[in-house]
Amino acid sequence: MNTTNNTILIIGSSAGIGLSMAKQLSASGNHVIMTGRNEANLLKAAAPLKNVTAIVCDVTSEADVDQLISRVEKEFPNLNVIINNAGHAVVYSLASGADTYQNAKDEMETNFFSIARINDKILPLLSKQKEAAIVNVSSVVALVPGNLPTYSASKAALHSYTLSLRHTLADTNIKVFELMPPLVNTEFSAPIGGANGISPDEVAEHFIKGFAEDTYEIHSGKTAFIYDLFRKSPEEAFAALNAGRAPIQ
Numbered sequence: 001m002n003t004t005n006n007t008i009l010i011i012g013s014s015a016g017i018g019l020s021m022a023k024q025l026s027a028s029g030n031h032v033i034m035t036g037r038n039e040a041n042l043l044k045a046a047a048p049l050k051n052v053t054a055i056v057c058d059v060t061s062e063a064d065v066d067q068l069i070s071r072v073e074k075e076f077p078n079l080n081v082i083i084n085n086a087g088h089a090v091v092y093s094l095a096s097g098a099d100t101y102q103n104a105k106d107e108m109e110t111n112f113f114s115i116a117r118i119n120d121k122i123l124p125l126l127s128k129q130k131e132a133a134i135v136n137v138s139s140v141v142a143l144v145p146g147n148l149p150t151y152s153a154s155k156a157a158l159h160s161y162t163l164s165l166r167h168t169l170a171d172t173n174i175k176v177f178e179l180m181p182p183l184v185n186t187e188f189s190a191p192i193g194g195a196n197g198i199s200p201d202e203v204a205e206h207f208i209k210g211f212a213e214d215t216y217e218i219h220s221g222k223t224a225f226i227y228d229l230f231r232k233s234p235e236e237a238f239a240a241l242n243a244g245r246a247p248i249q
């Protein structure tokens with residue numbers, strides 16, 4: 001993919017990996033539409049950046065998504081890239097007493113259902129462009145589960161869907177990418193030791209490199225190691241990802 005002169009919608013870009021992507025992509029000749037739920041945080045994140053537009057949107061709300069898409073269709077008819085980066089995780093144990101149904105439902109809502117819905121709704125606009133892309137941000141835990149049990153399951157669902165979407169759109173103008181970050185130092189990962197992770201700026205750099213090279217599945221940082229191990233032995237990959245990690249009690 002060309003990494004300049006795109007109009008890029010980043011779902012969830014007022015913090016973390018999405019904000020790093022917004023900074024780097026807007027600085028390299030793309031117009032970036034930044035979104036998030038909290039208006040104050042979004043406006044603060046967008047204020048120092050040039051070549052961006054901030055639009056408040058909760059991607060789990062169909063009404064918000066419809067408003068976002070109709071605004072984009074009117075104001076940014078050249079939009080050719082969507083990056084589905086918003087994510088939700090609940091830190092808990094599957095042991096007795098857990099509210100697994102509700103936790104998994106909330107995680108699936110943000111990490112899978114909302115992405116499937118917004119992609120359906122944006123496909124007609126992407127189909128009109130010369131070159132377009134859908135980028136789904138999953139995780140290393142899409143390959144092997146880590147200690148966020150149903151979050152891992154939701155990212156595995158996203159990975160499976162992304163493979164099917166890529167296959168379906170193979171002969172069209174729309175390329176389908178998946179970014180699989182390892183542990184990244186953001187607010188999101190603070191409860192699971194995220195301070196030991198790589199920086200969101202590094203992940204954004206890995207993404208832009210992979211995007212430029214048409215690497216459809218981008219294994220950022222340690223994800224590449226886990227991926228290789230997983231291909232040799234899923235059991236060893238599971239052990240490596242969970243080594244030294246006590247199950248959450």
Ligand SMILES: NC(=O)c1ccc[n+]([C@@H]2O[C@H](COP(=O)([O-])OP(=O)(O)OC[C@H]3O[C@@H](n4cnc5c(N)ncnc54)[C@H](OP(=O)(O)O)[C@@H]3O)[C@@H](O)[C@H]2O)c1
Nearest residue numbers: 012014015016017036037038059086087139184186188189
């Ligand atoms: N951090 C890690 O270790 C790690 C590792 C692998 C994969 N990932 C994945 O990478 C993605 C980004 O994670 P991050 O660590 O950068 O998270 P983050 O620092 O918490 O940032 C998340 C961004 O998404 C927005 N957001 C959250 N829910 C939203 C919703 N329902 N609708 C619209 N925007 C929403 C947040 O703003 P508001 O709260 O204002 O909405 C914020 O701008 C997620 O999909 C996550 O699962 C993260």
